[in-house]
Amino acid sequence: MKKIKKIFLSDIRNFFEKYHSLNVRHLKIIIVSFMLLIIGIVIFLGWITYKRIVDTVINDFNEQQLILARHAASQIENTVNFLKREVTLLRLSPTIQYQENPGFLNRLNNTFISVKDLGVYELLFIDYKRKKTHRINEDTGYTQCNINEHEQELLNFARDVKRRDWILIEKASPNENLTKRVIMELLTPVWQISIDEAHPIPTGQFSGLIVFKIDIPSLIYKITEKIHSGKTGYAWVIDNEGIFLYHPEESFIGHNAFEIRKLKEPGISFEKIEKIQKEMILKGDEGKGWYISGWHRDLKGEIKKLIAYAPINIDSFKNKMQWHVAVVAPVSEIKGSISSIQMQHILLQAIIVFLILAGGWFFIFTLVKWSKVIEKSEEKYRSLVENADDIIFMTDNKYRLVSINKKGLEILNKEINQLINEPVCDIFPPEGEILMMNIQHVFKEKEPMELTHKLSINGKDYWFNTKLRELRDEKGEIYAVLGISRDITERKKMEQQSYHLEILASLGTLGACVAHEINNPMAVILGFTDMLLEKTPKDSETYEILKIIEKQAINAKNSVENLLSFVRRREHKEELVDINECLDRVLKIVQNTALLKMIEIKREFQENLPPVKGDAGELQQVFFNIINNALYEMKNGGMLKVATKYDKYWVEIFISDTGPGILKQYRNRIFEPFFTTKEEGKGTGLGLWISYNIIDKHDGIITFKTKTKEESEETGTTFLIKLPAYER
Amino acid sequence: MAEKILIVDDEPDMLRLLSMILKEKTPYDVVTTNNPLEAVSLVQNENFDLVITDLKMPGLDGLQLLEQVKKKEEDIPVIIITAYGTIEAAMEAINKGGFDFITKPFRKEQIIFTIEKALKWLKLCRENRALKEKLKSGTN
Structure with a gap:
């Protein structure tokens, strides 16, 4: 509290010099640092956000890819199962089992039509008894020929009764003209186990073998053509040996994935994909990851790709076959879409940061401007206050x-x-x-x-x-x-003085009126007393009383005369007066009185005092009045000091006594007429009033300083009279 | 025949004092009034040899009465008495043809002396006038 108060106003200057300007400078630095910090945080957060978004989106994207892979895997499995169902239906058909024409051919044809869109390019029925092969395909339609060696082998394999319910799925060699490089054969033996009208009792004999020759890429294509991961992502399928069963790049199909990649882009390390392929995919795992590829569709060069993979399980009686589908898409594609969003985000951040910066600068600029204005204004007001x-x-x-x-x-x-x-x-x-x-x-x-x-x-x-x-x-x-x-001390003095003057003036007028009112009865009293005195014997008591009346009336008359002497404006002389001489004359008159009263008189007159223009008699009366009062007051002796001095325009007269001083309550009244502190009959109370008027008439000033014993050890009164010096 | 003196003062006691002084100390006839308006008609209707008047009176003051007297006869002296003695008032009274100016309170000797002086002056004036008349008719 104390500290706060101290810095106010008079100390405020120091405060401002110390802290104010520094504050503004500090504030600038603080604000700039703060802004830079904010920008840094914004950029950092933006970067983190971007990273997170990218990670999240990539992760999500890859998760989607995994779903696609799973979906593709199950679709392929379903297709194979469908084919298995079709071949089972065909196997169980009596028409097929007993080769009953014309139904037999129709049945084969119908089945081919329903499966040809699922990759089955040729349907065979190998007749065991007649050693004939019935063949249906797109190019040649239906044909019949003798069985070849391979087909004989198949028949031998299939006629084992243990394998009666088998549906065998086997990889086959590419066809003769290599148009179909990856082929799968779906085989099932046909036994005469069903009944119909012609065969009410089944023979139970081995009838032959149904073979679906399937072009695997076509089968897979039907499913994967619908898979679009991102804009350009695609799926590929490999078998358990790492051979491409399907790839949008047709030249890859039928080739070992490890080899064909290296063959295509020898400059690129396929370490990552090979690792994934070897350690995860071929082990039948499901998962996702990324790798560096050398291409993507028509794009070349090192491309980071996301990969999600899932196994395809194909049941066969002989063995369990496992394929693997992978869905891949370049990261750049995802990043591309993210970065466009990110660009907008960064732009927005830039705008915000710019706005913050601009706002900050504007704020600082305004602050500095205002602080200068305030400083100036404060300086102005401070100097106003201080001066x-x-x-x-x-x-x-x-x-x-x-x-x-x-x-x-x-x-x-x-x-x-x-x-x-x-x-x-x-x-x-x-x-x-x-x-x-x-x-x-x-x-x-x-x-x-x-x-x-x-x-x-x-x-x-x-x-x-x-x-x-x-x-x-x-x-x-x-x-x-x-x-x-x-x-307002001076003004107050003036006011008091003018108030005093007004009182004196009004007292003058009043005095004149009073004089008139008193003189009339006085004239009557004195006149009749005079008349009566003449008529009264001198030794009588009446005469004595009349004399007292006359005396008192005369006293009253004298008082009024004194009062009127100034109202009447007696003739005023104008001569050059030597003040020192005047004072000497007065002192001469009073010196005997002073001696009797044990009062020492001290003269300190300035030599070559310039004269004063005025009435010597009147001025002597003033000095006499004041000195007389001074002597009267010093009842137990003391010192009367009379001094003169010349001060520029004024002749100054100091009259000091060592009396008891003037009591406070009388100080304002001593120049009033009829005011006296003397015992009754010793003073008229007009001396100082007359003196005041005389000095006033001489264009002078009369003042006094006084100290009573309550105020000072050394009591006394000094009257100072200032009269305009006459310039020669 | 004794000279006739008119005394005007609004204060009856003053009138009584003045008439007492005059009656006891001089042989003149004294007429007094404390009504200045009555004084005017007295001046106009009767012949006075001297008028003594107070300066300040209600209704009509001494200077106005002085004018009325001078209208009646130029030579009749007027003595003005006042309690409010200023040089200005005295100067005005004298300028307007007042004979003398006495301030209250006065001594009876002062007033008697002034009256004597005034009547003597009146006598001289009248003699002067008669001689002039005589001289005039003589030359004619």
């Missing part, structure tokens, strides 16, 4: 001083440390309490106040006019009261 000719101070709500300006320190004659935090009532004696009550009022009633109060510092009296105004914080609460005190 003000008024005391400017501030108090808190406990009526303690918070700040005060230079003028205040000068007048109070104190250091700032001696005043801060001190109660206002102690700082502004003797009327600090009144000031404090007014400040209290401002705090309570929330309205400005104005008061005139006295201030006494080191025995010097000032008069101040103080305006009190509330200071409010941003919430509108009064947190302090600002006081502006104007030194």
Whole structure:
């Protein structure tokens, strides 16, 4: 609290010099650093987000690919199962078993038609009895010929009764003209086990062998053609030996995947895919990953690809066959779509960052501009406050001083440390309490106040006019009261003097009226007394009483005459008067009195004092009045000091006594007519009034300084008379 | 025949004092009034040899009465008495043809002396006028 108060106003300069400008500089650095930090964080977060998005999307994408692979695998399995079902249906048909024409051929044809779209390019029925092969295919339609050696071998293999229910799936060698490189044969023996009208009892004999010759790529193609992973992703299938059963690049089909890749792009290391293929795919695992390829469709070069793979299980009585489908797509394709989103994202971030930057700079710029404006304005107001000719101070709500300006320190004659935090009532004696009550009022009633109060510092009296105004914080609460005190001592003096003069003037007029009103009855009283005195014997008591009446009336008449002597404006002489001479003359008159009263007279006359234009008699009367009063007051002796001085335009006369001084309550009244502190009958109370008027008439000034025993150990009064010096 | 003096003052006690002084100390006839308006008609209708008037009176002041007297006869001296003695008032009174100016309170000797002086002056004026008349008719 104390610290905060200290920095206000008078110390505010130091505060600003110390911290303000530095603050702005600091603020700039802080804001710029803060902005850079924010930008850094934004970029970092953006990068992390991008990474995560890429990872997530790639992962999701690959998961999709895995689903596709699984789907493809099950589709292929389903197709093979369908073919197995078809061949079973055919095997169980009596028409086929007993080769009953014409149904036999029709049945074969119908089955071929239903399976030819599933990769079956040729359907064979090898007749065991007749050693004939019935062949149906797209190119030649139906043909019949004698069985060849291979077919004989197959028959021998199939006629074993143990293999009666077998459906054998076997890989076959490429056909003669190599148009179909990867071929699979689906074989099943036909036994005469079914019944029909012609054969009510089955013979149970071996009839022959049904063979579906299947072009595997065609079978797979029917399924994989529908698979589109991303824009250009595709599927490929290998068998358990790593031979491509299907690949969109037709030249790969039938070749070992490891070899054909190297053959196509010898410069690229296929380590990764080979590892995946060897360790995962060929082991029948399902999974996903990535690898570097040398191409993708028409694209060449090192391409990172995502791969998802799943096994295809094909049941056969002889062995379990396993193929593997893989769905691949280049990462760049996914990244491409992500990066376009990411680009938008980065653009947005850039815009935001730019806006933050621009906003920040604008803020700083405005702040700096404003701080300069504020600094200037503060400088202006500070200099106004500091150089003000008024005391400017501030108090808190406990009526303690918070700040005060230079003028205040000068007048109070104190250091700032001696005043801060001190109660206002102690700082502004003797009327600090009144000031404090007014400040209290401002705090309570929330309205400005104005008061005139006295201030006494080191025995010097000032008069101040103080305006009190509330200071409010941003919430509108009064947190302090600002006081502006104007030194009105001179004005107050003038006012008092002019008020005094007015009183004197009005008393003059009043005096004249009173004189008139008194003179009339006096004339009557004195006139009749005079008349009666003549008629009264001198030794009578009546005569004596009449004499008393006459005396008192004459006293009254004299008083009025004195009073009127100035109202009447007696003729005023204008001559050059030597003040020293005048004073000497007066001192000569009073020196015997002074001697009797044990009063020492001290003369301190300045030599070559310029003359004063005026009436020597009148001026002597003034000096006499004042000196006479001084001697009267020094009842137990003392010192009368009479001094003269020449000061530029003025001849100054000092008349000092060591008497008891003039009591405070009389100080304003001593120049009033009829005012006297002397015992009754010893003074008319007109001496100083007359003196005042005489000096006034001479365009001079008469003032006094006095100290009573309450005020000082050395009591006494000094009258100062200033008369305009006559310039020769 | 004794000279006739008119005394005007709004204060009856003052009138009584003045008439007492004059009656006891001089042989003149005294007429007094405390009504200045009545004084005007008295001046107009009767012949006075001297008028003594207060300066400040309600209704009509001493200077206005002085004018009325001068209208009636130029030579009749008017003595003005006032309690409010200023040089200005005295100067004005004299300028307007007042014979003398006495301030209150006064001594009876002062007023008697001034009256004597005024009547003597009136006498001289009138004699002067008669001689001039005589001289005029003589030459004619």
